Amino acid sequence: MPAPALAPALPDTPAEILPGLAELIASDLAPKVVDIDLKGVYPGDFLKQLGALGGLGSLTPLECGGTALGLGHAIQLIEEVSKECVSTGFLLWAEYALQWYVINSANRELAAEMLPKMARGEVLGGTAQSNSMKSCVGIEEARLKAKRVDGGYVINGVLPWVSNIGPEHYFHMGATLPDTPGLVIGLMHGSTPGLTLAQNAHFIGMEGTNTFACQFRDVFLPDSRVVCHTDDFSEFRDRTKSAFILLQMGMGLGLVDACVAMMKRADKQFGHVNRFLDVQADALEAELDAARAATYALAAKIARDGSAPHVRETLEVRLAGSELSLKAANAAMMHMGAKGYLSNNAAQRRLREAYFIAIVTPAIKHLRKELHEFDTAACALSQPELEVA
Numbered sequence: 001m002p003a004p005a006l007a008p009a010l011p012d013t014p015a016e017i018l019p020g021l022a023e024l025i026a027s028d029l030a031p032k033v034v035d036i037d038l039k040g041v042y043p044g045d046f047l048k049q050l051g052a053l054g055g056l057g058s059l060t061p062l063e064c065g066g067t068a069l070g071l072g073h074a075i076q077l078i079e080e081v082s083k084e085c086v087s088t089g090f091l092l093w094a095e096y097a098l099q100w101y102v103i104n105s106a107n108r109e110l111a112a113e114m115l116p117k118m119a120r121g122e123v124l125g126g127t128a129q130s131n132s133m134k135s136c137v138g139i140e141e142a143r144l145k146a147k148r149v150d151g152g153y154v155i156n157g158v159l160p161w162v163s164n165i166g167p168e169h170y171f172h173m174g175a176t177l178p179d180t181p182g183l184v185i186g187l188m189h190g191s192t193p194g195l196t197l198a199q200n201a202h203f204i205g206m207e208g209t210n211t212f213a214c215q216f217r218d219v220f221l222p223d224s225r226v227v228c229h230t231d232d233f234s235e236f237r238d239r240t241k242s243a244f245i246l247l248q249m250g251m252g253l254g255l256v257d258a259c260v261a262m263m264k265r266a267d268k269q270f271g272h273v274n275r276f277l278d279v280q281a282d283a284l285e286a287e288l289d290a291a292r293a294a295t296y297a298l299a300a301k302i303a304r305d306g307s308a309p310h311v312r313e314t315l316e317v318r319l320a321g322s323e324l325s326l327k328a329a330n331a332a333m334m335h336m337g338a339k340g341y342l343s344n345n346a347a348q349r350r351l352r353e354a355y356f357i358a359i360v361t362p363a364i365k366h367l368r369k370e371l372h373e374f375d376t377a378a379c380a381l382s383q384p385e386l387e388v389a
């Protein structure tokens, strides 16, 4: 984990982060976490209420209906929600990812139309960018193909898993054009003709995330809904990538925090024997503090310099976040003992959530591949040298 270069002063308590946040989590999220996890209940109302409080708008400018409180603030919100439930923290990340692409789009009419509704939670949505991100670094082929037609593109293909969507939601997709580098990225509505959303898989966690397979059969993407055309793609990717990925740290930080708290509670009764376990709460908490400091310092640097100079450090911080999440969830299970093995106990849920943090794009294997390619100068990404401040 790189040493934090900046130590931004951030609000500490949920009340300072967002007035009403703690109350909303206590009344509308905490009692539903087991149903979200085991019964697949989708916390859409919670997201809408959070939007009404201003909790979806940290990245969005004031004139577009946001709060403009910044990247660090958005990560803090995801962290607070993930302390309770990583499924919902992931949905909140998806909300921020959705807006982040529109904020960075050259299509200002689209931004003016959509951002105010997105920032206030009047419309919800996510992002189907896993395949795009993996295709950009040579992990897999782009699964969506676009054809240029009058006034837009026609899209065909299948994406296996996209979360926080439904017939009323929006999401971003990325598709390739024949013999053209880059991707066209568009904003899709869930009820667009030719688009089929199928919920035909069940997961061992994240069941409440409204995750669908998306089949595109001659789906028309009008130019008015294009976020980025192929000729703008590499610049668009470079200016969005770091924040898009760093936002996911909110999930890991929240999860590790919850695991430390669980271990401390268990140790009150079983500390005399838990002290023989490999990972102790105080040591884990120190690692959490370091991960937190690195994340929020990096968020401040990205806010200051833009995304492009900080891609490598973002990949490192995100990788460390995944590894720490797995370590913390495993340690929490060990400290809880048999209680943690009960189907409604948070410890085993945290274990399944931690695996999701480690496999969702960019997964651990993806992050290590990209970092390897940075180190061997084989990476397709531009990484401008950053002048030392």
Ligand SMILES: Cc1cc2nc3c(=O)[nH]c(=O)nc-3n(C[C@H](O)[C@H](O)[C@H](O)COP(=O)(O)OP(=O)(O)OC[C@H]3O[C@@H](n4cnc5c(N)ncnc54)[C@H](O)[C@@H]3O)c2cc1C
Pocket: 094, 126, 127, 128, 129, 130, 131, 134, 140, 160, 161, 162, 163, 164, 203, 205, 206, 209, 211, 359, 360, 361, 363, 366
């Ligand atoms: C609960 C959940 C929610 C997700 N939400 C999103 C989201 O909102 N947006 C998004 O873009 N991605 C989403 N993903 C995908 C995720 O980010 C990863 O891309 C995915 O887990 C596969 O990553 P991988 O690199 O490990 O590929 P691998 O698991 O190694 O798979 C390799 C390839 O095979 C495909 N594949 C594997 N199993 C199947 C299957 N059963 N059917 C069809 N194709 C398959 C994979 O998609 C991938 O293209 C979600 C995944 C899960 C499990």
